[in-house]
Amino acid sequence: xxxxxxxxxxxxxxxxxxxEPIESVQAGLQLLLSALRRDPHxxxxxxxxxxxxxxxxxxxxxxxEVSAFKAPALSASGTTSLGxxxxxxxxxxxxxxxxxxxxxxxxxxxxxxxxxxxAPTDDWRRGKxxxxxxxxxxxxxxxxxxxxxxxxxxxLTDAVVTLDTADADTIQRFFAWVSASIAMSSxxxxxxxxxxxxxxxxxxxxxxxxxxxx
Numbered sequence: 001x002x003x004x005x006x007x008x009x010x011x012x013x014x015x016x017x018x019x020e021p022i023e024s025v026q027a028g029l030q031l032l033l034s035a036l037r038r039d040p041h042x043x044x045x046x047x048x049x050x051x052x053x054x055x056x057x058x059x060x061x062x063x064x065e066v067s068a069f070k071a072p073a074l075s076a077s078g079t080t081s082l083g084x085x086x087x088x089x090x091x092x093x094x095x096x097x098x099x100x101x102x103x104x105x106x107x108x109x110x111x112x113x114x115x116x117x118x119a120p121t122d123d124w125r126r127g128k129x130x131x132x133x134x135x136x137x138x139x140x141x142x143x144x145x146x147x148x149x150x151x152x153x154x155x156l157t158d159a160v161v162t163l164d165t166a167d168a169d170t171i172q173r174f175f176a177w178v179s180a181s182i183a184m185s186s187x188x189x190x191x192x193x194x195x196x197x198x199x200x201x202x203x204x205x206x207x208x209x210x211x212x213x214x
Contacts, residue, residue: 012116017076024168028175029071035179045186053085054078082120086127093134109137119149137196160212
């Protein structure tokens with residue numbers, strides 16, 4: 001059995017995402033899934049999970065292989081419980097990711113994509129502390145639109161990207177880049193036999209996806 005590359009998508013579904021943004025995220029998930037199902041490396045190696053956060057965090061899609069994954073139905077409401085989502089993610093990694101031993105090879109370190117259009121409304125630092133206890137290859141945080149709090153995201157990870165707007169075209173281009181990143185990552189871990197180490201291991205983002213600080 002091939003070593004798995006666990007991929008977790010953390011998606012903001014707070015009230016500010018209502019309308020075009022959440023509909024675009026929904027369409028983006030379908031685009032991502034269609035692209036990965038056409039990639040033999042992703043089909044063999046990548047496993048997907050979706051965690052959403054509004055007034056509460058919820059694992060709406062447990063970790064599963066691309067061929068069996070179904071995009072969850074999303075609706076926007078409530079506040080922005082980012083801290084709860086990070087804690088839920090930490091617990092999922094602890095439960096899901098197989099550690100290596102003398103008898104078997106473990107999974108690759110997880111690849112995480114987080115998208116939010118606002119600022120957390122709960123104790124995100126507690127969630128960060130929980131996540132820091134788990135092995136993570138790369139956490140890419142996306143600030144979608146002008147109201148996203150990039151200062152919080154910069155404290156979570158060095159890999160921060162921004163979207164100038166949260167409209168349909170921009171969000172779907174972000175998800176196209178995410179799918180390309182997952183596909184490239186699944187190929188790299190198979191070929192190089194090493195964990196990923198940051199944005200440098202991912203394909204260059206399109207013009208709509210800005211690398212923070214560049």
